[in-house]
Amino acid sequence: MAKSQAVRSRKRPRRWLRATLAVGLWTSLLGALFVTGYLMYLDRTIIETFEGRRWSVPAVVYAQPLELFPGAAISLDDMVQELERVGYRQTADARTPGTFKRRGNSLAIYARAFRFMERNRSSQLLELRFADNRISKIVNHAGQPIPLVRLDPPTIGSFFPSHGEDRIVLTPEQVPTLLTDSLKAVEDKNFDHHAGFDVAGILRAVWVNLTSGELRQGGSTLTQQLVKSYYLDNRRTFERKLRELAMSVILDARFDKQDLLNAYVNEIFLGQDGGRAIHGFGLGAQFYFNKPLGELAAHEIATLLAVIRGPSYYNPYRHPERVLQRRDRVLGILLQDGIIDATTFTISTTAPLGIVEGDRRGGAYYPAYMDLVRSNLAEQYDDAMLASQGLRVFATLVPRTQEAVAVGIQDALGRIEKSRQLEPNTLQAAVVVTNTQTGEVLALAGGRHSGVDGYNRALNANRPTGSLLKPVVYLTAIESGYHLASVIDDAPISLRMSDTDTWSPQNFDLEVHGPVPLVRALGDSLNLATVRLGLQLGVDNVASRLQSLTGHAPANQYPSLLLGAESMTPLEVSALYGTFASGGFYMPPKAVIAVLNEAGVPVTHHTFTLSQRIEPATAAALNRALEVVMRTGTGRTSRFSKSGVAGKTGTSDDYRDSWYAGFDDTRLSVIWVGRDNNEPAGLTGAAGALQVWDSIMAQLQVVPLTHLPVDNLYEVEYQTGLLARAGCADVVIVPIPDDAVLQAKTGCGITTQLSRRIRAWLRND
Amino acid sequence: MASKRLTLTLLVLSLSACATTSYEPVVHEPGPSESESVPDVVISDTSSATLALLEDSRTAGALGDHQAAINYLERAIRIKPRDPELWIRLAEQQVHSGNLEVAIQQARKAIALSGKRVDWQRAAWLVIADAEEARGRLEAADAIRRKWRTIKG
Numbered sequence: 059m060a061k062s063q064a065v066r067s068r069k070r071p072r073r074w075l076r077a078t079l080a081v082g083l084w085t086s087l088l089g090a091l092f093v094t095g096y097l098m099y100l101d102r103t104i105i106e107t108f109e110g111r112r113w114s115v116p117a118v119v120y121a122q123p124l125e126l127f128p129g130a131a132i133s134l135d136d137m138v139q140e141l142e143r144v145g146y147r148q149t150a151d152a153r154t155p156g157t158f159k160r161r162g163n164s165l166a167i168y169a170r171a172f173r174f175m176e177r178n179r180s181s182q183l184l185e186l187r188f189a190d191n192r193i194s195k196i197v198n199h200a201g202q203p204i205p206l207v208r209l210d211p212p213t214i215g216s217f218f219p220s221h222g223e224d225r226i227v228l229t230p231e232q233v234p235t236l237l238t239d240s241l242k243a244v245e246d247k248n249f250d251h252h253a254g255f256d257v258a259g260i261l262r263a264v265w266v267n268l269t270s271g272e273l274r275q276g277g278s279t280l281t282q283q284l285v286k287s288y289y290l291d292n293r294r295t296f297e298r299k300l301r302e303l304a305m306s307v308i309l310d311a312r313f314d315k316q317d318l319l320n321a322y323v324n325e326i327f328l329g330q331d332g333g334r335a336i337h338g339f340g341l342g343a344q345f346y347f348n349k350p351l352g353e354l355a356a357h358e359i360a361t362l363l364a365v366i367r368g369p370s371y372y373n374p375y376r377h378p379e380r381v382l383q384r385r386d387r388v389l390g391i392l393l394q395d396g397i398i399d400a401t402t403f404t405i406s407t408t409a410p411l412g413i414v415e416g417d418r419r420g421g422a423y424y425p426a427y428m429d430l431v432r433s434n435l436a437e438q439y440d441d442a443m444l445a446s447q448g449l450r451v452f453a454t455l456v457p458r459t460q461e462a463v464a465v466g467i468q469d470a471l472g473r474i475e476k477s478r479q480l481e482p483n484t485l486q487a488a489v490v491v492t493n494t495q496t497g498e499v500l501a502l503a504g505g506r507h508s509g510v511d512g513y514n515r516a517l518n519a520n521r522p523t524g525s526l527l528k529p530v531v532y533l534t535a536i537e538s539g540y541h542l543a544s545v546i547d548d549a550p551i552s553l554r555m556s557d558t559d560t561w562s563p564q565n566f567d568l569e570v571h572g573p574v575p576l577v578r579a580l581g582d583s584l585n586l587a588t589v590r591l592g593l594q595l596g597v598d599n600v601a602s603r604l605q606s607l608t609g610h611a612p613a614n615q616y617p618s619l620l621l622g623a624e625s626m627t628p629l630e631v632s633a634l635y636g637t638f639a640s641g642g643f644y645m646p647p648k649a650v651i652a653v654l655n656e657a658g659v660p661v662t663h664h665t666f667t668l669s670q671r672i673e674p675a676t677a678a679a680l681n682r683a684l685e686v687v688m689r690t691g692t693g694r695t696s697r698f699s700k701s702g703v704a705g706k707t708g709t710s711d712d713y714r715d716s717w718y719a720g721f722d723d724t725r726l727s728v729i730w731v732g733r734d735n736n737e738p739a740g741l742t743g744a745a746g747a748l749q750v751w752d753s754i755m756a757q758l759q760v761v762p763l764t765h766l767p768v769d770n771l772y773e774v775e776y777q778t779g780l781l782a783r784a785g786c787a788d789v790v791i792v793p794i795p796d797d798a799v800l801q802a803k804t805g806c807g808i809t810t811q812l813s814r815r816i817r818a819w820l821r822n823d
Numbered sequence: 824m825a826s827k828r829l830t831l832t833l834l835v836l837s838l839s840a841c842a843t844t845s846y847e848p849v850v851h852e853p854g855p856s857e858s859e860s861v862p863d864v865v866i867s868d869t870s871s872a873t874l875a876l877l878e879d880s881r882t883a884g885a886l887g888d889h890q891a892a893i894n895y896l897e898r899a900i901r902i903k904p905r906d907p908e909l910w911i912r913l914a915e916q917q918v919h920s921g922n923l924e925v926a927i928q929q930a931r932k933a934i935a936l937s938g939k940r941v942d943w944q945r946a947a948w949l950v951i952a953d954a955e956e957a958r959g960r961l962e963a964a965d966a967i968r969r970k971w972r973t974i975k976g
Contacts, residue, residue: 643928
C-alpha cells in the first residue's frame, strides 16, 4: 500500500511540470508570434510614414521677381525695403549671398542664386546706382554695365495640406554641417553609434536634470523625436513610449544615419503660425529669420535648436528672455564640444535674438491672394498634388503693390470713419489691382485686415454694382450710332413694372437736368438720362452686351439693370473694367504664370490670354469718357483727377455699397467699401472707395494714360455737348465720328466746322 | 433741296458779319508739363531692358526653344505693356508653339496698340495670316497676305 502512494506522488510533480512547460512554451510561441506580428505592423507603418514624409513637399508660391534696369522707377530707400523683404541683410561689405551695402547713392548687392522659371541664376555681385528716385546704372562685379537683372522673389505662400503642416524640404547638401553637428551635440550625442535609443543618453539626462533641478535634457534620441513627431500625440503613456522605442529601433536598422538626420531636419516641429504648423529647419529659418537656412549665423541656428525642446514654451515671440537663455546655453554646449570657437561664442552670445517682426515674419503671407492662386490651379492640380509634389508656382503678385493696397485701405477707412464719426473699425473693403494690358493680378485684398485668412470679399462678396455698370450702357450706345456729344434727355421717367408697382428712378442730386450730352450723363452719373438712353437701346441689348464682355449673365433683365441693380464680385468688376482699360480685350483674372516640378521642368505655363470684345476705336471713346469722369465728373475730388487717369465711381441703392474702378496707364484698381451686415455706410463711390484708391495710388507712381494719335478729337462744352473751345467754355475732349452733325456754341467763333457740317448735311440729301 | 439752299443762303448772309476763324480738330494732348500740379507722375525709360529681352528671345527662338522665347517676351511685356513689337514677337512664338488661337488674339492686341503705324499693323496681320494657315484656313491667310502686299507704309 505505501509503495503505490509513493509512486503516485513522484508522478504528479512531473506532470505538473510538463503541463506548465507546455503552457509556457505555447504562450511564448503565441506571444512571440503576436510580438512579431505587431513589430511587422509597426515596421510597415513607420516605413510608410517615413518614406511618405520624406517625399511630401508642399508646393511653394513665389511672387513676381523685381526687375531691375536703368530707368526703373525705384528709389534707393525703396530698393532697400525690397531687399529686406526677401531677407537680405545690410553688412559692412556685401561678401556673401543675401547681403548688401549702402555707399552714398549706390547699393552693392550680393544677389542670391535662384532657380527662375526659365533658368538657374547663380549668385552674383551687383552695384546699383541711383539718381532722381530711379536706378541710373547697374554694373556687375567686373564693372560692366548690365541692362537688366532680377532680384530673387519672395515666397508668398505654400500649399500645406489639410493637417496644417508646412515645410520646406532640404537635401543633405542644403543643410549646414554646423546645424547637424549642433543637433547631435545638443540633442543626441551618441546619434552616430546607437541603435535608435540610447541608454547612456537617458541616464545622462536623468543625472543632469536631477543635479540642475530642472528639466534640461530629454533622454530621447533624434530618432525617437522623429518618430514622436510623426505621430504627434501628447499622451505620454508607457505604451506609447514602448511603441516609439520599437519604431526607432526599426528605423535605425532600416535607414542610414544620414537619411534619418536629414528627415529629422525636415520634420521637427518648430512653431505654430495660426493654422500653419512650421515643420523643419528650412521653413523654421524662413519663418523666424526670413532667410534661407544656409544664411543663418551661429546664434540663429542656436535659437532654432533652443526652440526644439518646446516651441510654445520657447516661443521667441512670446518668451524672448527664456529663449535667449536657452540659446546661450546651447551655444555653451557647442563651445564645449568644439563645434564653435571662443570668438564665435562671444559674438553669438552678445547678439540679440534677431527674429523678424510683423510683415517680414514667416516670409510674408497673403491668404486672400492665395485663394485666387488656388482657384487658378484647381482645374489642373488637386490638393494632394499641391500638398506633396514639391511644385514651384510662379505667381503674378507684386508685393510692393500689395503693401500699398493694405496700407491704403487702413489709412482711408480710418480717416473716413473718423471724419464722418462712424464707429471705428466697422467699414470693410475689397481691392483688386491688375495690369491693364495683361490682366495679371498684381494685388488682392479680401478685407480690411490683410494677412487674415477669412472671408475673401474680393472673390466672394456679391454686391450691387450701382453706377459702376453705366459704362456698359454708354458702350452699347456708342456702338449703336450715338457719340459722346449726342444729346439725351435727363427727364423724369416712370415705368409701370406691374399692376401695382411703378419704378420712378431719381438722380442722386434729386434734380432734373434736361438735355445733356452723353459724356456728361456718364460723367455726372445721371440716372434719368441713363435709363432713358438704356430704354432706347433696349434693356436686353444692354444685358447681352454685358454678358458678351465677360461672360457674366445678368440675373436682372429689368430696366433697373441700367442703374446697376445687379450684383457682382470685385473680381468680376475687375474683369469688366479690364475690357475697357485694355482697349477692348477680355482677360480672365490671372494669378499663376507657370508651374514647375521639383526638378525645374515646366508643367504648365499660362501666357497672356486675351479675347477682343470691343473695337479699339470704341474702347478708346469710352475710355475718354471715363477720363472725363475723373477730370470733370464724379471723380473730380480725387487728388489724381488731373493726372491723366480714367475711372468710374459707383454707389448702390441706399448707399450700401461704395465702388470705384479706375486706371492709369499701367494699373487698374477696383475697390469696394461697405459693411458686411449690409447696413448702409452712407458713402458715395467718391466719398468711400475713391478715397481708398487715392491712398493706394499715393504710395505708388501714377503714370498718365497713353493715347494713340487719332484725327477726330474735338472740344465740346461739357454742359451742352456743343462744339466750343477752351477759352470760351468749360470743355472736354471727346472723339466724334466724321459723319456726325454737331452744333457750335455761339460766341466761340467757330465757323469752318459749321460749313463743313453743312456740306455734309447737303450731301446727305 | 431748294428750301435747303435758301436756308443756307440766309445762314451764310447772317454769319458773314462774324469773324471767321478756321477750326481744326483738336490734337490737344496735355503733356506732363502742361498737367496741373500732377503729383507723383513719372514716365519710365524701359528701352534697354526690353531690348535685351528681345535679343534673348530671338536667340532662344532661333534655337527652337520657343517656350523660353515666350518667357523672355512676357517679361518684356510686363515691363513695357504697350509696345506693339513685343506683342508681335510673342504672337510669332505662339505660332511656332502651335498655340494658334492665342497667337491671333495677341496679334490683334498688337494691332490695337499700333495706332497709325502701318508697319506694325502689317507685321501683326502677317502673323495672323501664318496662324490661319497653320489652322488650315488657307483662303483667309491668302486674303490677308494679298491685302497687305498692296498697302504702302
